[in-house]
Amino acid sequence: MLNFLSGGAKRHDAKHYPGFGLIGVLFFIFLYLPILVMIAYSFNSNKIVSVWQGFSLKWYFSALQNDGLMSAVRVSLTVATVATVLATLIAISAALVLSRGKDVKGAKLSETVINLPLMLPEIVFAVAILILFSQLGVQNGLLKLILAHTCFCIPFAFLPIRARLQGMHTNFEQAAQDLYAPPWVAFKRITLPLIMPGIFAGAMLSFVISMDDFITSNIVSGGGATTLPVYIFSLVKQGVSPELNAISTLIIAISLLLVTPCWLIAERNRDASL
Amino acid sequence: MNKNLLGLAPAYLVMLVLMIIPLLIVVDVAFMTSDPYGGFKQVFSLESFQQILYNVDWDDNLVLNLQYLKIIGRTLLLSAITALICVCIAFPVAYYISRQSASRKTVLLYLVTLPFWVSMVVRVYAWVLILSNDGVLESGLRLFGLVDDMDSLLYNNGAMLVGMVYSYIPLMILPIYASIEKLDINLIEAANDLYSNRLKTLYRIILPLSKPGIVAGAILVFVPCLGTVLEPMLLGGGKTMMMGNLIQNQFTISRNWSFGASLALVLLAIVLIFLMLQALRAKRVQAGEV
Amino acid sequence: MKHMKKLVLACVCSSLFTMTSSAAGKLNIYAWAESFDPDLIAQFESETGIDVTIDGFTSNEDLLAKLKSGSSDYDLVTPSQHFVKIMIQEQLLENIGARELPAYSNVDAKWQQQWWDPTGEYSVPFVYGTAGFTVNRDNYKGPATSWQEFFEPAAELKGKIAVFNTPDEIIPAAQIYLGVENCTEDSSEMKRVFDLLKKQKESVAVYSSDNINSRIASGEVYMHSWWDGDSMKARKEDNAPIEYAQPKEGLVGWLDSMVVPKGASNIDSAKTFINWMSEKEHATAEFNYYGHTPAVGIDDAQAVHKPESSPELFGSVPIIFSKACSPAAQKLVDKVWTQLLQ
Numbered sequence: 005m006l007n008f009l010s011g012g013a014k015r016h017d018a019k020h021y022p023g024f025g026l027i028g029v030l031f032f033i034f035l036y037l038p039i040l041v042m043i044a045y046s047f048n049s050n051k052i053v054s055v056w057q058g059f060s061l062k063w064y065f066s067a068l069q070n071d072g073l074m075s076a077v078r079v080s081l082t083v084a085t086v087a088t089v090l091a092t093l094i095a096i097s098a099a100l101v102l103s104r105g106k107d108v109k110g111a112k113l114s115e116t117v118i119n120l121p122l123m124l125p126e127i128v129f130a131v132a133i134l135i136l137f138s139q140l141g142v143q144n145g146l147l148k149l150i151l152a153h154t155c156f157c158i159p160f161a162f163l164p165i166r167a168r169l170q171g172m173h174t175n176f177e178q179a180a181q182d183l184y185a186p187p188w189v190a191f192k193r194i195t196l197p198l199i200m201p202g203i204f205a206g207a208m209l210s211f212v213i214s215m216d217d218f219i220t221s222n223i224v225s226g227g228g229a230t231t232l233p234v235y236i237f238s239l240v241k242q243g244v245s246p247e248l249n250a251i252s253t254l255i256i257a258i259s260l261l262l263v264t265p266c267w268l269i270a271e272r273n274r275d276a277s278l
Numbered sequence: 279m280n281k282n283l284l285g286l287a288p289a290y291l292v293m294l295v296l297m298i299i300p301l302l303i304v305v306d307v308a309f310m311t312s313d314p315y316g317g318f319k320q321v322f323s324l325e326s327f328q329q330i331l332y333n334v335d336w337d338d339n340l341v342l343n344l345q346y347l348k349i350i351g352r353t354l355l356l357s358a359i360t361a362l363i364c365v366c367i368a369f370p371v372a373y374y375i376s377r378q379s380a381s382r383k384t385v386l387l388y389l390v391t392l393p394f395w396v397s398m399v400v401r402v403y404a405w406v407l408i409l410s411n412d413g414v415l416e417s418g419l420r421l422f423g424l425v426d427d428m429d430s431l432l433y434n435n436g437a438m439l440v441g442m443v444y445s446y447i448p449l450m451i452l453p454i455y456a457s458i459e460k461l462d463i464n465l466i467e468a469a470n471d472l473y474s475n476r477l478k479t480l481y482r483i484i485l486p487l488s489k490p491g492i493v494a495g496a497i498l499v500f501v502p503c504l505g506t507v508l509e510p511m512l513l514g515g516g517k518t519m520m521m522g523n524l525i526q527n528q529f530t531i532s533r534n535w536s537f538g539a540s541l542a543l544v545l546l547a548i549v550l551i552f553l554m555l556q557a558l559r560a561k562r563v564q565a566g567e568v
Numbered sequence: 569m570k571h572m573k574k575l576v577l578a579c580v581c582s583s584l585f586t587m588t589s590s591a592a593g594k595l596n597i598y599a600w601a602e603s604f605d606p607d608l609i610a611q612f613e614s615e616t617g618i619d620v621t622i623d624g625f626t627s628n629e630d631l632l633a634k635l636k637s638g639s640s641d642y643d644l645v646t647p648s649q650h651f652v653k654i655m656i657q658e659q660l661l662e663n664i665g666a667r668e669l670p671a672y673s674n675v676d677a678k679w680q681q682q683w684w685d686p687t688g689e690y691s692v693p694f695v696y697g698t699a700g701f702t703v704n705r706d707n708y709k710g711p712a713t714s715w716q717e718f719f720e721p722a723a724e725l726k727g728k729i730a731v732f733n734t735p736d737e738i739i740p741a742a743q744i745y746l747g748v749e750n751c752t753e754d755s756s757e758m759k760r761v762f763d764l765l766k767k768q769k770e771s772v773a774v775y776s777s778d779n780i781n782s783r784i785a786s787g788e789v790y791m792h793s794w795w796d797g798d799s800m801k802a803r804k805e806d807n808a809p810i811e812y813a814q815p816k817e818g819l820v821g822w823l824d825s826m827v828v829p830k831g832a833s834n835i836d837s838a839k840t841f842i843n844w845m846s847e848k849e850h851a852t853a854e855f856n857y858y859g860h861t862p863a864v865g866i867d868d869a870q871a872v873h874k875p876e877s878s879p880e881l882f883g884s885v886p887i888i889f890s891k892a893c894s895p896a897a898q899k900l901v902d903k904v905w906t907q908l909l910q
Contacts, residue, residue, distance in 0.1 A: 019377060019466050021370070021476060028374035031367055035393055038404035038444070041414055045407070053407065055417065071606075075621050094288040101285035108282050117293050124297075125505025125549055127522045128542045131529055132300035135307055135539070138317070138638035143831055145641040155296040158289060216397045219507050219522075223529065226634070227596025227642035228621045233399040238624065240403045240512055241778045242601075244410055252400040263395045267388055314898040315658055316636025333907060336759035345910035411788055433774070531629045531734055532906065533636065 039256060046249035053244050063250035073251060075228070076235035082146065083231060084214035087153035088161070092207045094154075095161035100195075103169040104177075119163075121156040129156065130220040137224060145229025152224055153214045160213050161206035168202025201269055208266040212259065301546075308539035316533035326536035330544065346524075350544065353521040356435065357503035360442040361450075361496045367443070368450040368495060373484070375451075376458045387455070394448045402508045405441050406432065409513070435518060441509040446502060450495035457491030458484070490563065497556050501549055521545050595837040597622045598631065598642040600824065601778075603695075605857035612844055618837045626777035627734035635660045635829055643832040644841060648736075648822040652691050653684040653892035655827065661690045662828040664839060671846035674864040679823060684892065691825035692842050693863035695855075698819035698887055699737035701791055702799040705809045708790040712813035715745035718791060719764050721771045728790040729768070730783055733775040735905040738765070738793065740820045740890045751893035758900045765908050775909065784810055797859030800873065800880040812879070818886035823863060 045053055049060030067073060098118055102111055121129060133152050142148055176198065180190035218233040225234050232255070239248045311321040333343035375386045393401060408414045409431040419425045431437060461484065469479040485492075507522035514520070519527075521541065528538025593616075597604070601624030609620050623642075625631050628651040634640045635655065647655060655661050666672055667681065667688035679696070681688040703712045710722060719742060721729055732738050742764050743750050748757045773789050784792040785808035796819075799812040826845070828838045844850060852866040859873060861881055875882040893901060 019463065021373065021480065024370040024374045027367065027370040031371045032389060034444070035390070035447075038401070038408055039393065039396070042400075042404045042407055045414070052412075053414075072621070094292060097285045098289040101282045105282040105285065114286055114289075118289050120293055120297050123549070123553060124301075125501070125522070125545055127505045127507055127525050128301075128304070128546050129297070131525060131538060131542050132304045133296060134529060134637055135303050135535070136296070136300040139303065141638055141831075143641050143833070151296060155292050158292060162289075212395050216395075218397075218399050219505075219526075222507075223526065226640040227598060227623070228594065229641065230621075230623055233397055236397070236399045236403065237508075237512075240399065240406060243779045243782050244403075244407045244413070248403065249407070252397075252403060255400055256396050259395045259397070260392070263392065267391075271384060313636075314895045314902065315654060316633050317638070334903075336755055336762070338755070343910070411786075529637070530633045531627060532902065533629065533633050534902070534906075 042249050043253045043256065046246065046253040048246060048249075051246060053246055053249065063246045064254070067247050067250045067254070070247070072230075072235060073232075076230050076232045079146065079149070079229055080215055080232040083149045083153055084211050086150050087157050087214045088207050088210040090150075090154045091157035091161045091210045092165075092203060095158055095165055095206055096199075096203060098158075099162055099165040099169055100191075103166060104174075104195075119159045122159045126156070126219045130223040133220065134223050145224075145226035148224045148226070149221060149229055149231065152220050153217065156217070156220070157210035157214055160209040164205040164209065165199060165202040168199045168205075172198055205266055205270055208262065212262060304539045304542055307535055308543050310536050312534045312536040314533070316535070318535045323536070326534075326540040329537050330540065346541075349519050349524055350521060350548075352435075352518070353504055354548070356439060356442065356520065357500050357506075360439060360446065360503050361500040363439070363443050364447050364450040364499050365454075365492055365496060368447060368454050369485075369488070369492070372451050372455040372458055372488075372491075375455055387452075390448050390451050398445060398508060401445060402441050402512050405437070405444065406512055409437055409440075432513060433518070434514070437513040438509045438518065438520070441513045442503055442506060445506075445509065446499045449498040449502075453494040453498065454488055454491040457488040457494075461487045493556070493559065497552065501552060504549060505545060593618045593837065594834050595620045595644065595841055596642045596834070597644045597841075598625060598634065598640065599644075599646045600624065601626050603646065603824075603858055603860075605854055608850060608853050608857065612841065612850075616837075616840055616844070618840065620841075627732070628736045629734045640829060641833070642829050643834040644826055644838040645829055646694060646824045646826055648824050648890070649682070649684040650890045650892040652825050652827060656685060656690055657892075660830055662830050662832055662835060663689045664828050664835065664842075665689055666692050669839060669843055671843045671864070674846050674848065674851070676863055676865065679863045685825070691827045692846065693823055693825045694845070695797075695858065695860040695862050696821065696823035697796045697860040697881070698821055698883075699732075699741065699793065699795055700813050700815060700819045702784055702794040702802075702810050702812050704784055704787050704790045705811050707787050712811055713816055715741060715815045715817050717813070718815070719745055719768050721768065721791070725790055726771045727773050729771050730774045730776060730780070730789040730792040731768075731772055732777045732793040734777065735901050737820050737822070737890070739901050739904060740888070744817050744820065744888055745815075750888070751891045751897040753894065753896045753900065755900060758904055762904045762907065765904065769908060781806070781808075784808070795860070796880040796883075797861070800878055801859040803880075804877075812883075814879075814883045814885045816885055818888045819883070821887035821889040823889070824860075825863075 045056075046063060047059050047061065048056055049062065050057035095118075098114070101108060102114060108114075130152075133148075133155075137148050142151075176194045177190060180194050181187075185193070216233060217231070218237060221231040222234050222237065225231060230238075236248070236251060236255075239245065239251070307318050308326055309322055309324070310318045311323040311325065313319050328340075330346050331342065332340045335341045371390075375383055375390075378386060406413075411432070413431070415431065416425070465483050465487070466479055469483050474482065505522045506520060507526055510518065510520040510523045514523075521544075525538050525541045525545065528534045528541065532538075595618050597620060599622060603624070604622060609622065612618070613620055625634070628648050631645055631647055632651055632654065634642075635645070636658070652661075666685070669692060671692050672680070672688065675693050679693040682693075685691045701712075701718045703710075707728070708725065710724075711717060718729070739761060740750055742748075742761045743752075746760055746764060748761060752758060774783075776783075777793075780792055780794055780798065781802050783789050784794070785802055785806060794812070796812055799810060802808040803810055803812075826838075826842045828835055832838060845854065846864045848865055848867050849870075851862045851864045852870045855862045855866055856870075856872045859881075873881060
């Protein structure tokens with residue numbers, strides 16, 4: 005642990021920069037300390053957050069019994085699930101055309117269009133879609149959230165699928181064609197299983213992006229359609245509280261559970277492709 | 279050909295209806311008159327653009343008003359400083375990671391990206407918890423007798439900067455890391471053999487060669503910072519505004535849709551200019567390499 | 569592969585299911601933050617089987633902006649009197665035949681069919697109270713009997729005053745203090761209001777309507793814009809060392825009504841809720857929780873906030889209700905506020 009602080013045996017290694025290790029360690033402390041502090045204080049039995057009184061799980065129980073929180077979780081899960089499914093299907097279809105279609109015209113333009121949500125500041129998108137919904141008179145809060153989320157999730161689903169398709173040999177697909185497999189069968193038996201990791205990664209990304217979204221959800225949310233981040237924001241505005249720490253800790257735990265397998269799969273694939 | 283169209287159609291449809299048309303409506307609203315109760319009226323007016331630069335004073339004269347320009351300037355400045363701080367931290371960290379063994383690299387990169395997947399609201403809240411009055415930091419310092427009573431650390435530019443650096447730094451580390459990884463390590467050794475010292479090697483070899491990563495990272499950090507909403511609201515306390523929450527306010531409590539729309543266009547224009555500069559640069563670099 | 573398909577199908581089905589099944593017996597309320605007693609809401613849910621969700625706002629402007637965006641999907645909201653009038657004018661409210669509802673017969677006669685809803689078709693009065701300011705008595709020993717102390721604060725209050733973040737209740741207060749007519753369209757009169765607020769700003773620590781209780785009770789600020797009932801509750805329940813000022817010029821009065829936004833999907837649930845809430849027993853329980861005076865008849869024996877223990881609610885200074893401003897007047901109000909907060 006200490007050898008990258010001092011340089012030690014590596015002193016004569018020209019590629020080694022003393023101090024960079026220290027900055028690295030400090031950086032990881034900076035990155036994780038706030039989160040760890042929050043997690044620690046979520047177990048504090050004291051109502052005054054910053055004064056430690058003793059270990060307690062009571063804030064978790066009161067958080068889980070909180071109706072507003074539970075309904076926000078339901079809304080977020082519903083929106084994220086539907087938006088992920090829609091965005092992934094749309095992304096698969098577009099990615100297949102762009103990397104397997106024959107003489108596709110304006111492929112570059114199509115990619116730009118699909119990636120538009122990545123280039124636009126989100127607040128501009130949020131405001132634009134608010135005006136659109138208000139002009140069309142769309143009432144249903146869930147519907148509005150699903151539409152908006154589907155739109156900005158598409159590039160996040162598209163990019164990993166597209167990358168997977170591009171990095172993949174067409175040998176197998178060609179072989180299937182040579183053996184007179186109907187296109188649909190070839191797709192189902194060959195292409196789809198091969199791009200599954202890309203689809204999985206894309207879907208996971210979309211899901212997390214949708215679950216995390218605040219700016220758009222905050223502007224378009226309405227009755228019965230408060231998402232989790234919007235709900236948490238309303239609590240934060242009321243000041244720091246132990247229950248809020250518990251809720252945040254739960255969210256961190258769930259994010260970890262979602263992201264880690266996705267990351268492991270991506271790692272495995274990279275190793276396999278080497 | 280038809281199949282191609284069919285496959286792309288859903289994506290085009292979604293982007294057209296939910297992205298392009300709404301943006302055109304924003305342009306339209308920016309040139310309309312705001313309804314004082316909220317919403318807008320279909321009456322052409324340039325008032326919303328005028329409002330960015332001028333106040334109508336109490337005697338109905340136009341007076342130059344620099345407040346909104348100041349907010350735009352602050353947004354640009356804070357975003358640039360954030361990007362700069364991120365570079366200063368991210369470069370050594372990325373370099374450090376790239377010098378580790380393969381398995382350690384993987385773990386460290388995982389640790390860098392992990393917080394990024396935690397809800398932004400939660401991450402910003404963690405800083406509210408630390409910086410607030412009687413918050414964790416103040417209590418900690420008091421425990422060691424370092425301070426007695428201190429002014430709130432929240433609600434200022436510094437708090438916003440900390441929050442923004444914290445939120446966006448993973449976006450800086452990853453591209454820099456990627457370009458350092460690509461760098462031919464023999465160059466460093468060659469430099470060393472030619473009696474270049476470390477500092478010189480850093481400035482002459484490593485930094486220039488990782489420039490594409492630094493530029494990419496700077497754009498990735500700078501652009502989302504321009505439209506950030508949460509940090510100014512929760513850490514800036516609504517007193518020190520940035521463009522993101524200024525725009526949002528126009529559609530909530532201030533109810534001035536046209537002004538909000540015109541500000542959104544300004545923000546969009548700024549972002550597009552930076553993206554275009556970046557694209558031009560990339561093209562030039564590419565051309566230069568070939 | 570099969571697995572994946574099933575999973576996707578199950579997800580889509582379950583989410584569609586939650587979307588449709590929720591339509592029956594639901595009620596989405598957008599009300600002043602922390603205004604409804606959670607226990608009372610739970611009781612309502614178990615008695616009627618209606619599933620209630622509540623979101624909170626902290627200013628009438630917030631609510632108006634949400635409704636004006638045309639797609640809020642709320643079934644019941646609680647604007648103050650002048651905003652009820654604006655919302656009726658702007659056709660944002662559903663005609664629920666309010667005066668025919670059982671709830672209306674319990675409404676205090678003096679609040680029935682008032683100027684903001686003369687036909688009594690849109691709104692059922694709910695609670696009323698005042699907007700003024702509260703001082704922390706541990707930190708501030710000076711007088712609290714005039715708006716002067718708030719708008720032209722003594723030097724000791726510099727950086728220790730907090731003000732609501734919307735003009736709705738601050739500008740009328742400033743107008744009361746200056747003797748300017750409420751909702752004036754005269755720009756030179758509004759300039760006086762602006763100058764007063766601009767001067768006050770030098771002493772203002774923060775403009776915020778959130779989290780008022782902790783800010784004033786902890787002594788972070790010494791003087792804070794607040795409402796009578798909230799101030800009383802903090803004093804009684806948290807033993808906060810605070811006092812609700814009684815400015816001799818008069819307090820800003822407000823009356824919140826229950827109304828249904830146009831196009832709401834659960835109008836019947838909303839009516840059920842309005843009737844249920846206006847019943848004596850429930851209105852009393854709500855009064856005990858919320859601390860603002862009900863506009864409907866209550867069971868006085870069961871009320872915990874008695875006149876002798878609640879000077880906040882039963883003051884003797886005049887109460888002046890805000891009017892609904894014309895677009896021109898509203899523009900001036902917004903102008904004062906945007907220029908002030910710049």
